[in-house]
Structure formats: structure tokens, C-alpha cells
Amino acid sequence: MSEAPTTARAQILNGIRRSLRRGEITGEQREAVEERLARPPLGPTVARAQLAQPEKVALFCQWAEANNATVARVAASDVAAEVVSYLARNNLPARAAMAPSPQLADYDWDGQKMLSLRRGRGEAADQVSITGAFAGIAETGTLVMASGPEHPVTLNLLPDTHIVVVRESDIVSGYEDVWTRLRQRYGKDRMPRTINTLTGPSRTGDIEQAMELGAHGPRRMHIVVVPT
Amino acid sequence: MESTARDFNSNVDHALADPNLQDSLSKLKVGFSERRRQAAERLPEFEALRDRARDIKNHALANLDFYLEEFERKVLALGGHVHWAPTAADARRIIGELCQSMGARTVAKSKSMVAEEIALNEHLEAIGIAPIETDLGEYIIQLRHEPPSHIIAPAVHLTKDQVADTFLEHHAKLGFTRRLTERNDLVAEARHVLRQKFLDADVGLTGANFLVAETGSSMLITNEGNADLSNTLPRMHIVLASIEKVIPTLEDAAVLLRVLARSATGQESSAYTTLNTGPKRPGDLDGPEHYHVVILDNGRSAVLGTEMQEILRCIRCGACMNHCPVYGAIGGHAYGWVYPGPLGAVLTPQLIGVEEAGNLPNASTFCGRCESVCPVRIPLPKLMRHWREREFERHLTPVAVRQGLALWSFVARRPRLYRGLTALANRVLALFGRADGRYRALPLAGGWTRYRDLPAPPAGGTFHAQWKKKGPT
Ligand code: SF4
Numbered sequence: 001m002s003e004a005p006t007t008a009r010a011q012i013l014n015g016i017r018r019s020l021r022r023g024e025i026t027g028e029q030r031e032a033v034e035e036r037l038a039r040p041p042l043g044p045t046v047a048r049a050q051l052a053q054p055e056k057v058a059l060f061c062q063w064a065e066a067n068n069a070t071v072a073r074v075a076a077s078d079v080a081a082e083v084v085s086y087l088a089r090n091n092l093p094a095r096a097a098m099a100p101s102p103q104l105a106d107y108d109w110d111g112q113k114m115l116s117l118r119r120g121r122g123e124a125a126d127q128v129s130i131t132g133a134f135a136g137i138a139e140t141g142t143l144v145m146a147s148g149p150e151h152p153v154t155l156n157l158l159p160d161t162h163i164v165v166v167r168e169s170d171i172v173s174g175y176e177d178v179w180t181r182l183r184q185r186y187g188k189d190r191m192p193r194t195i196n197t198l199t200g201p202s203r204t205g206d207i208e209q210a211m212e213l214g215a216h217g218p219r220r221m222h223i224v225v226v227p228t
Numbered sequence: 229m230e231s232t233a234r235d236f237n238s239n240v241d242h243a244l245a246d247p248n249l250q251d252s253l254s255k256l257k258v259g260f261s262e263r264r265r266q267a268a269e270r271l272p273e274f275e276a277l278r279d280r281a282r283d284i285k286n287h288a289l290a291n292l293d294f295y296l297e298e299f300e301r302k303v304l305a306l307g308g309h310v311h312w313a314p315t316a317a318d319a320r321r322i323i324g325e326l327c328q329s330m331g332a333r334t335v336a337k338s339k340s341m342v343a344e345e346i347a348l349n350e351h352l353e354a355i356g357i358a359p360i361e362t363d364l365g366e367y368i369i370q371l372r373h374e375p376p377s378h379i380i381a382p383a384v385h386l387t388k389d390q391v392a393d394t395f396l397e398h399h400a401k402l403g404f405t406r407r408l409t410e411r412n413d414l415v416a417e418a419r420h421v422l423r424q425k426f427l428d429a430d431v432g433l434t435g436a437n438f439l440v441a442e443t444g445s446s447m448l449i450t451n452e453g454n455a456d457l458s459n460t461l462p463r464m465h466i467v468l469a470s471i472e473k474v475i476p477t478l479e480d481a482a483v484l485l486r487v488l489a490r491s492a493t494g495q496e497s498s499a500y501t502t503l504n505t506g507p508k509r510p511g512d513l514d515g516p517e518h519y520h521v522v523i524l525d526n527g528r529s530a531v532l533g534t535e536m537q538e539i540l541r542c543i544r545c546g547a548c549m550n551h552c553p554v555y556g557a558i559g560g561h562a563y564g565w566v567y568p569g570p571l572g573a574v575l576t577p578q579l580i581g582v583e584e585a586g587n588l589p590n591a592s593t594f595c596g597r598c599e600s601v602c603p604v605r606i607p608l609p610k611l612m613r614h615w616r617e618r619e620f621e622r623h624l625t626p627v628a629v630r631q632g633l634a635l636w637s638f639v640a641r642r643p644r645l646y647r648g649l650t651a652l653a654n655r656v657l658a659l660f661g662r663a664d665g666r667y668r669a670l671p672l673a674g675g676w677t678r679y680r681d682l683p684a685p686p687a688g689g690t691f692h693a694q695w696k697k698k699g700p701t
Contacts, residue, residue: 009312019532043483121513149511175482195503206365209259217453
């Protein structure tokens, strides 16, 4: 695209080396940075999220609510009923776009005759989406969504109302645990195309620094926490 | 972005006389600053995280070439492209060509200070492509043809009523003919107008808060979700990032994320933190087909290895400006270029030249609040002092003057600014006291009335001349 990419590249990299008064990193220094990449050192531990699993789940729910999400804790058999009830409670249509994910397939959607589901990506006209989270972060009540054929990114963004199902066993302490799980699932060199971490619904503070919900993404986020 | 940093002194006078601006600025203290304090207090590990954040950025800068190459390798392996832009002109040309290769008519842009830095919008318009700012604040100022006044809240200088007038003026032709009075209605109207623009855009352009070398991912943090729509809906996603954005690993990102949101808005976490790695994968139902990262130097590599290197740790949280008494009195536009506040006072002379922006480092009381809140512990006052010393050396100014005269003349000539700074008067006085006994008698000790706080400036006329000109107000 640019006329002489290698030249521009060399210009920047050599400029950096000149300023740092050294050549390309070699020898022991190189081994040290390669080692640091291969085995990333952890930062200071955030104590508040170092909890036994039940307390971790409780902390997740507490922070999610503080972030303006709503939370329901229901048995796996009641997930579909909770979704229908949530939509009714909020005067929303019983119609949703759902991620074509095996993680969601087990719930009793067929038992909810009122609910009409379309499985696929999010479209502009969708009012409600239902997705499954890759993980939940207890430290801040954050959901982690990993993209893929079964998890379209548009479902996290386009609808006004986003309903997310997260399993208790997928709730972890902090980001570091999420990275470990991602490497285990996808391999260290192959992140999913998109990781969306969602901390409550979309918001903006751009008018007079006052937070308003529903800037570009969902205005409402409902999290359904399910025991495993 | 065209600089007006050269006119800093007159910019300041304008700012001090603008009632809407002063009204907006008065909210900063109770807004971002107070929320940051509470967030920091809620997290016992906050100070330790700041130390670690500083160390991570220092490590990344010391090995910057290695991590950039590693980042590039990972992006290429997953089907993305990396472009190297030594100058702003290179970056503009590369992005322009990429947009043209898609036959793009519109580009959905997510707020990027680096894009402001290289004046990307002007270039795109010149080649017939319409850039659409999608961050609410950026959208508002784009409609008003104004530059951003804050790095994380670009429209922080405006009141709700000004936004309402702007929307009415520009949205009436789209059928929104009622003047809105509530913030949530203004947000909803902008959402509606911009949603269609997202769906129509051929290219999405975002900045990056971090580039993660380990995974080849660009990391973006927003509250609105506009960056995510920009990198998901259009067929091409272009990331524009400067060289110092690269960090080694995801673990390092976790540390930086924890200090960034808290320092910026006082949130525990921003609503959206997104990692993008390459283009859409086989079987994916959405995402861009093309993924390009443009890595910009624009003078930064030359800062490495100098006494100014520490400014490259900056993670653009905005805390230094939120806590700066000078920014709080004059707002962001007076600084005349992309980066205002203490960050701008240090970075702008570096990026656009001391001839243009040499006045900015004087815009400080050296109160030290910026350094005390900077999440990566950049010694901003020290770096401003470096600039001033360089500037004085250039003008062969006597050593005695170096200590405080520039500051004195800057502050003292502006009674309203001076009043805003009275809480700091004692420190300022001490500074003058150190400089030379003569300045001890300067009227900086508070208790001054509106009539009497026009101290005599060293240039521009005596006290009596000023008095005559302006009169008692
Ligand atoms: S200099 Fe520090 S406080 Fe200012 S924007 Fe950069 S990181 Fe934030």
C-alpha cells in the first residue's frame, strides 16, 4: 500500500534503536524479553476477588448490579422461563435474536411457546439478543464474550436489550484468569477475532460529565447466572 | 489539526471571558476528580498497581523495537496487515489509500487523538471521503466544527443547552425538529442518527489504547460501544496507533486497565474493553473482512533516550488535566492543539516544535497535582521545567528569571486565572520567594478584591496603565 513499506519500517525501528543507543536486541537481553512474553509475570493481586467460588459469584453479581445491569440467579431448567418473564416485566416483545451456541442449546426454549427466537447474527431491527458468556469477572462484574461462528459480535452491540447467560463455574476472579482460560481454549497464538468485555450497558458521560445509559450499544443488560 | 498554540496567551484571555466554558469547567472538580478519588480509595492495591503500570511502560519503551516487531508478526500470522508511518503525512496517505481501495464514501470513526494529531479528517474530506465521528462528544464538536477540548471528554467545554442548539440546527433536516432539554433525549437522538451511519459506513477507523505484542491484538476501551460498532460493522477495520502504545502481554494489559478507567472517569471499569485480532475468521457471521494497523511515529522515537522519554508512558487517561488548576481555569482549547493540560504542555512542544508551543510549559503553577494523580507516575512538573529551561537557554534569559518570572507574568496578568488559583497562592509565593527577594512583595497572598487583583505585569504596561485601560469593573 505505502510506496516503500520496508523503508518506512526500517526508518522507525532504526530510529528507536538509535535513540536507545543500541542495535537490535540480541543475546541475553533478547532471551529475557522472549521469556517474559512466553511466561508473562502477574501484576499485584487484587485481594477483593480472591474468594471461594460461591463468594466470587456473589461479588460478580454485586458489581454487575453496581454497573447498572440486572441479575437473576436461576436453575438451568428455568433459564428460558426467566428470559420470557424478564421480557414481559419490561414490556418488551417476546422475540429475540440468539447466538447459535451449543452452550445455550440445552435450555428449555421449546417449553416457552410465547417466545420466538431467531438464531444468527445481530441485525439492525433486533430489539433483544440472547448470548452466552465465555466468562464473568468477579472483581468488576464484567462479562467476557469471545467471538466465533457460534458467538457473533453484533449480538453484543446492536439490540437495545442484551440478555447474557453465564455459568457460575465460568465466573473467575480477574482478567488474568480469563487470559489463562483463553489460552487453554484457543491456543496462545490464536486469540478469537474479537473479545468484548462488557461492564454493564452502554453509557456516555459526554454531556456535562453526567452518565447516561444507552449511547450506542444496549441500553439494558440482564445477566442470568446459572449453577453448573 | 492546525495549531494555535503560538497564540496561547490570547487564547487564555478568550477562555477566561467565556461564561459557557467557565460554567462547564466548574463541573470538572465535582465530576471526574472526585470520582477518581473515590475509585482510588476503593482499591487498596491502587498505588501498587500504579507502580507496576509505570514499570510495564518503562520496560516496553526500553524494548520498543522488539515488541513492535513481535506485534507485527502476530498480526500478519492472523491475516492482518501492518503499515509503518514515520510521519503524519505518511499515515494520512496510507489511510486515504486504504479507504480508496474499498471505494469508501464514508468512514465511521471512533475517537482517536492520534487521528486528530495527523489531521486525518481534513485529509479524508480533501479526497472526497466523509469521516463520521461516532463518539458522542466527538460527534457534537464535529457538528460545531470545533476541536476537542479534552482527551477523554472532547465536548466537556460545552453545556447541555449548547448541545441542544447544535442538534436542533443539524438534525432538523432529518426530521428532529423539537429542541431537547434532557440529556437522555439528546443521547437517544444522537444514537438514532448515528446508527444508520454505522450501518452505511464502508470503513471503520479506531485508535488503540494498547497494542498487545503477545497476541497481535489492538485493545480499545470505550463507554459508548461506538468503537465496537466501528470495528464490527464495516468491511474494513483500520487501527491507527502510535508506536508507544505497544505493551508486552495480556497480563500487562490487566494492570494498565485497572489504573486507566479509575484514573480517567473513576469507574471500576469502562463499559467496553475490546481486543481485536486480525480480520473475520472462516465461519464468522460478522466482523470486518480486512484488518489493517497503521503504526505512527511522528517524532516519538526521537524522544526515547532523552530526559523527556517519560512522557511516552502516558496512557491518555486525562487525570492530569482533570486535576490541573490551570486547565480548570482555561479549558482545553486554549492550549491550541490536540493534547491539552499538563500532558499537552509537555508533549505538544515535542511534537510540533518549541517555536510553536514554547509558551505551554509556562502554564503551570508547579503545584504537582498532575504528577500525584498520573497513573504511570510521569513527573509532569519536572518535564515542564525541562522545557522552560531549554526555552530560556534559547533566549539566553538570566538565571534569576528562569525560576519564576514566566509563570508570574502568565498568571499575574490574568486576574480571573489568578483568582482561580488562590488556593495555591502559598506554594506559588514560595516559588517566587526562592527566585529572588524582590518578588516577595507580589500580591499573591489572597484577600484581594475584584478591583485590586490586577498586578503589574513585567511587560505590557504598568499597573496604572492597565487600570486606566480596563478601569474598575
Ligand atoms: S500524563 Fe499521566 S495523567 Fe496525564 S493523561 Fe497521561 S497518563 Fe494520564
